[in-house]
Amino acid sequence: MTDKYEYQPDNAEIYKELGIEGTSYEMAFSEAERMFGDINGKNFLDFGSGTGRSTRFLKGLGAKKVLGVDHNQSMVAQAQTTVEEGVEYKLIAGQIPEADNSFDGAFSSSAFVEIKTLDALKSALVEIARVIKPNGIFVLTTANPESFGYEFKNYSRTGNPENLKSGQITYCTIKGNRPFIIEDVYWTQEDYVSALESAGFAIEEITFPKATTEGDWINETEVAPEMVIKARKPQN
16 A cells, blocks of 8 residues: 555544444444344454444443454554553554464454455455454455445445456545545455455355435445455364
């Protein structure tokens, strides 16, 4: 990712202001909550935790401890400005600095759409599989491959799914009072499934949630902004 499309400190600050309810992310988070079920008292990993929205989401669902990891210093710095018991954030460059089978489950929200190569995507999933316990659930929310080229309330991605190819760079505009642009990558549903299975996960469910509530939606009621995948690390 070039510096121009990296999350800079001011962009990370803007991103932190985005919540869940009433945003284009709401439907995917709701699906994730349903897929996880009861996580009270469990330890969770949040991969690509950004400014901590998804980490706080897991804590709010009842997780005892949540570790948020991210590769972007600006995002981690913003996340660390909010202190909450049982929540920790770490900057990572590759390997997750935790022992094998450390977590009961894992979550990743809108992070894998920014990974630039299929090998890097697979490597990240191998790491997630390594640190969660056998039978642990991993829920991944990412850009719906069919959503590129549509306008949503909080963001829009360039491109036409009919013309895009796996690994192709696209541009995502994060909307708000001070809009900014980041680089995203087009990956197909098959890319994600193949990468998850190669990392040892078993796919249990894939959904494409649309907005069904009242709101100032744009295309959210017609096209799902995100794809949500539930996978499980098999028992040894």
